[in-house]
Amino acid sequence: MTQILLGGLTAEEFLAEYWQKKPLLIRQAVPGFTGVVTKDELFQLARDEDVESRYVTHDGRHWEVIRGPQKASDLKRKKHPWTVLVQGLNLFCPDGDALLHRFNFIPQARLDDLMVSYAIDGGGVGPHFDNYDVFLLQGIGQRRWQIANQDDRSLVEGAPLKILKDFRPVHDWVLNPGDMLYLPPHWAHNGIAIGECTTYSIGFRSPSYQELAQQFLGHLQDSLELDGIYADPDLKLQSHPAEIGDAMIDRVAEQLTRITWSREDVRSFLGSYLTEPKPHVFFDAPDEPLDFDEFIAACATDGFSLDARSLFLFSNGQFFLNGETVEVDESDRKALCQLADERRLPSLAGISGPMQEELHEWYCCGFAFPSGALMD
The missing domain is CATH 2.60.120.650 (Cupin)
Structure with missing residues (x-):
């Protein structure tokens, strides 16, 4: 093809x-x-x-x-x-x-x-x-x-x-x-x-590195932890009270070197950034959602599909849906990789109970649906 x-x-x-x-x-x-x-x-x-x-x-x-x-x-x-x-x-x-x-x-x-x-x-x-x-x-x-x-x-x-x-x-x-x-x-x-x-x-998508850097620094704020407070017990009298002294600059610069990140931080950032829906995108929850048992029965008949507005990506066993990290048990990862690649599963057979409940929650939020709903 x-x-x-x-x-x-x-x-x-x-x-x-x-x-x-x-x-x-x-x-x-x-x-x-x-x-x-x-x-x-x-x-x-x-x-x-x-x-x-x-x-x-x-x-x-x-x-x-x-x-x-x-x-x-x-x-x-x-x-x-x-x-x-x-x-x-x-x-x-x-x-x-x-x-x-x-x-x-x-x-x-x-x-x-x-x-x-x-x-x-x-x-x-x-x-x-x-x-x-x-x-x-x-x-x-x-x-x-x-x-x-x-x-x-x-x-x-x-x-x-x-x-x-x-x-x-x-x-x-x-x-x-x-x-x-x-x-x-x-x-x-x-x-x-x-x-x-x-x-x-x-x-x-071709974001500029400037945009990526700005968004990544914003992402770091959520996990950044620097202990302690600014202190200067060796403070010396300054000739100009309004001057920001070199000692203060050096002390803050030294502390800022403690801000570091790893490859895993970059992975987590890209997963959230690349699946974040555009500002004008909104999801429509079903007016009368199926209960869990009805949902499972519908998926058994028709399969399960992501909504066109949903963005679902994965990397090294981590999964990201619409800007959020999704916890996926190792036993469910193969099926969820298939869902991300093909945007549809023929059924939910073999998927763990907790993950089925998570997929039902996605359906209730408008992120996905039993595939037969496409023809309703």
Whole structure:
């Protein structure tokens, strides 16, 4: 399946030859693909206040960006080229979630979300570059993609989007339904709709080291313990009472060297950080949850699935769900690894009683559900 998605390449070949190295155009990566939502469904999502969306239009010189929820009247404009973009389609559409996880040959710790854009003829967001990897899968219609690996990344001043001032494409392709383009970080690209079209963007997380450092230091606060209080029994009279003396600086600096961390601290941080839901994500608990016995019976029939909004990762026997550490007995770890990898278990057979009770609690919180609930 992955070889079809990658144009005959194995996942290993793609990672070795292309990932974060050079672009790859794949004709008919998903044969017969025309998208996972209709235009009307997409527009309905764009008008939803719980969905992140942007409406982008231009008249050849000026750009305008309107953040959602969108107005129905804007989605019918014809005067200037426009596009509407919906983030996190995987959170609202089961087929979108399934499409996103077809890219599991990249670790889920790097997977971000599925975005879809609809554009009328000439619509797009202008030449730009991203700081992350992206797969651009064509849905309905055609889109022309121009790309460049240029060092000049100066931007148009005053524009509401990060549009490159001097874009110089080196490749120019037209993508048809089912075609896909992979771009490494910082490759400039410009997608222009040819008639009505949709494009599905599979994006990946690329946090800056500055962000990681700041978040890690915040994480350390929860476990930091430095005993004692500041003391200076050898205090000497200062000529300037308002001066912060060298002795004080040296004493505090010495104590701060006691702040250390281990590889396990980094593991714990990454587990919490990478599974923390985005600020706009909320979980819906069932209105009338099944009791424990009913829940077990439902899972025996239909299996058990993570909600699309849930982020579940593991490392070296430690498990992390939606920003929190989950205690898992060694006897349950194989099954929980399967749940994290596949986001579904065919049944709860063989899972310990305490873990089954934990999974029932996840269900009551809206983190997961008996798989048959997908069809309810």
